[in-house]
Amino acid sequence: MWVWEAASGGGRGALGPRQALGCGRNRKPSPYSLPGMEISSHQSHLLEQLNEQRKQDLFCDCNILVEGKVFKAHRNVLFASSGYFKMLLSQSSKETSQPTIATFEVFSPETFMVILDFVYSGILSLTGQNVIEVMSAASYLQMTDILNVCKTFIKSSLDINEKEKDHYLSLSAKSASTEPTPARPALYRSRRKAKSNPRRSYSIPDEKPNGNENSWSGYSSYLSSQVILQRAETQLSKRGRKQGSTRKRRKHLGLSQSRELGGCKSDRAERAGASDPTHSPRGGEEAESEAEFDAENDVERDEFGYHPGAEAVRKRWSVTQLEQELSRNPELMELKAEELYTSMPTILGVMSSWNEGELPRMRFKCPFCTHTVKRRADLKRHLRCHTGERPYPCEACGKRFTRLEHLRNHFQTIHQAGKLICRKCKRHVTELTGCVVQQGTRRYRLCHKCLAEANFDSIPEDFNPSEHSPVSSTGNKRPKRALEEEQKSDEETVEEEPYNLVVRHNNDDIPEEVKEKVKPNLR
DNA sequence: CTGGGGACGGGGCCC
């Protein structure tokens, strides 16, 4: 668990244990810390006292009901900490004789406990499990400090340094063919023995890197690599017990995708300067240096242990990771996307409007960006642009899409010559005045005149676009042959034969003979 | 270098 301790009062007063031990960054002396003007411990002492009062239910004038569980707190503290409570309490400020009761059903009591503890202690206990829900709740309660910390938490776990990235690459390569290296688990188990303190305080890094940043980014990188490691191991175990699996999963594990398949962001990133998909296994030297790194930074590892049962690891997701992984292994991405959806907090609601006299409308907020949508389904759709999930593959060219309609549009325009326009002269053509021309997997129309000039062979027989529309279904699997075809070369997808296309989705249940029938041209 | 067009991604919203 990460514990973010607010450097209360801009660095005065409470320092986290890390800082107290000299591990923290060197802070500039606060301009407000004038000698003799201020007792630095006053604020923390005051907060401690308030927290004590809360625990002893002294002077608590606000009851917060969260899914049936009652939390007692002080109105003034809540008012000072949360925009939501500020609004709520200012409306009921006149009736001070009765304790205010606030009811929430939009986050769990555990989440509110984390937030309330922060309010009264300045210590925010974040884990990979709770960060998204805490962030959502903080968004709901309009607590920007917590929001920022959550963002930093998530952001920091996205920053995979090169070392860890290489590490993952070697792992994913291994996972496709060999057993995971035994050195790594052993490494972590030995660390688990060295566990001393389950909690650790971290200060939020500034913009400028310094000594403390190492522990931050290194730690987050470690988290990232642990997720990946976890997934790689899960993959292996799933492959071992594939038959017992209740979920349908695509089985083209280890087959790489064409460069188009990584989603828009990863796609572009790869085009801009892709990393080499080939990678060498992780050497012992690296493991050694990592061990040194851990020793130096005293990184707490055991909580994010190697064991597959560690929920904290399983639910720790990051955008960068996901995109990078998809570009290399779509199955990993789908597993991640699937788990992301299931592990996402059920409540992502935020209030869209706080104008006076206007009831706030509930919207669904993306945990990865600032985007909000009206409907949960829209959020799910939006999340695909973060997860990189592309569940709709084109059987003709292998290109994958986030939406069925995109696939359909693509298929119609690219592979079915759906546009009744001569590609050359741009004139409108019909079945009578024009012909369909095949070029590789692409089909387009030419009028007879342009066709004669271009000296192309038309493919009039058996061409009926309406018969070959993409079929809506839910599967994700792509035939191995299509993938292998892409692996050879993108250019090699140009075929000689006419293309009789059937785009389907769920072909997990389609027998091999049928697959052969519907894809005769991908040989 | 620039403008036009195609392909695609993504948001809003209706059914």
Added chain:
DNA sequence: AGGGCCCCGTCCCCA
């Protein structure tokens, strides 16, 4: 809630 349509923005290719 899912499917589908419409619209707009962006990227890329090509003339």
